[in-house]
Amino acid sequence: MKPFNSLREAAEYAVTLSDGWHFANTSETYEKESLLPLAQTSDEEDPIDEDNFYLVSSGGSIGLCEDAEDIDWLFIANAEKDTVLPDVYSASTDNCFCSQCGHRLAPGANFCDECGAKLN
Ligand SMILES: [Zn+2]
Structure with a gap:
């Protein structure tokens, strides 16, 4: 998503x-x-x-x-x-938010530009 x-x-x-x-x-x-x-x-x-x-x-x-x-x-x-759509957003599966600090990430980012964490 x-x-x-x-x-x-x-x-x-x-x-x-x-x-x-x-x-x-x-x-x-x-x-x-x-x-x-x-x-x-x-x-x-x-x-x-x-x-x-x-x-x-x-x-x-x-x-x-x-x-x-x-x-x-x-x-x-x-x-x-007829599809059951998720009712909770999971940041980890989409990798759109930093798992360390929760900062919103740019698409395709390799590092969080807020805290510097390496992203998968
Ligand atoms: Zn971060």
Whole structure:
């Protein structure tokens, strides 16, 4: 799963993985054409806190992760309709946060730029 700081960025990545979504537990559906403007509006009107970020699953579902922990899946990709998505974000499997100090890491980083820990 990849973290994103805005819904627009998450949506732009998600549209490369899926071409349809439904919103959480509702029957409301979205396509590429409706997802991107919605994401833009959401960022403008309701930006997320610094401690939160959006996640995109391998199948293109979009979730909101709060405090780098609980995941609230917002847009479920059609292909993942029946998939059980994780409800907790695991930094270790994604290597997006330093295991020593918890600092957010740049993609592909070999060392934590906060504490210098070597990363796998
Ligand atoms: Zn660190």
